[in-house]
Amino acid sequence: MENGIADVLAGRRVESVRGGGRLDIDLDGPVTVRVTHEFRFAVPSGVERFYPAPAVRPTVRLLALVGRTVGTARVTPAGGLELVFDGDTVLSVPPHAVVAPWTVLTPEGVVCSGLAGGEVTWTGGPGR
Structure with a gap:
């Protein structure tokens, strides 16, 4: 399951x-x-930590992801999500004890979610 993402x-x-x-x-x-x-965003020039809130706007570094490709993706053993973009930029979402911190979805609905307590649930997969 961890590698299915x-x-x-x-x-x-x-x-x-x-x-x-x-x-x-x-x-x-x-x-x-x-x-x-919360999530961590690491680029070669540094690391930023984010806590989504109603007024959060993506930073210049986050906006620089547009046009880049997801090189690797994995669900961590604890239930977090890690995405590596083009080999040098990492977005890391840790698991959380109380909230569901991340979801992957398509127009048809949720594919995979990190749930409270580090559990992960799968409901299907998008066609490629």
């Missing part, structure tokens, strides 16, 4: 990055990675 996300190009009360990374397919809790 790579089949869903790896090789997809980032179409847009949106903020607000969550971070949405829209990929071709269409597939969306939705982050609803």
Whole structure:
């Protein structure tokens, strides 16, 4: 199961990055990675930590993901999500004890979600 997320996300190009009360990374397919809790964004020049809130706007670094490709993706053993873009930029969403911190969805609905307590649930997969 942990490696199944790579089949869903790896090789997809980032179409847009949106903020607000969550971070949405829209990929071709269409597939969306939705982050609803804290996450870490590491680039070669540094690390940023984010806590989504109603007024959060993506930073210049996050917006620079547009046009890049998800190189690898994995669900961590603890139930977090890690995405590596073009080999040098990492978005890491840790699991959370109380909230569901991340979801991967298509127009048809949720594909995979990190649930409260580090559990992960799968409901299907997008066609490629």
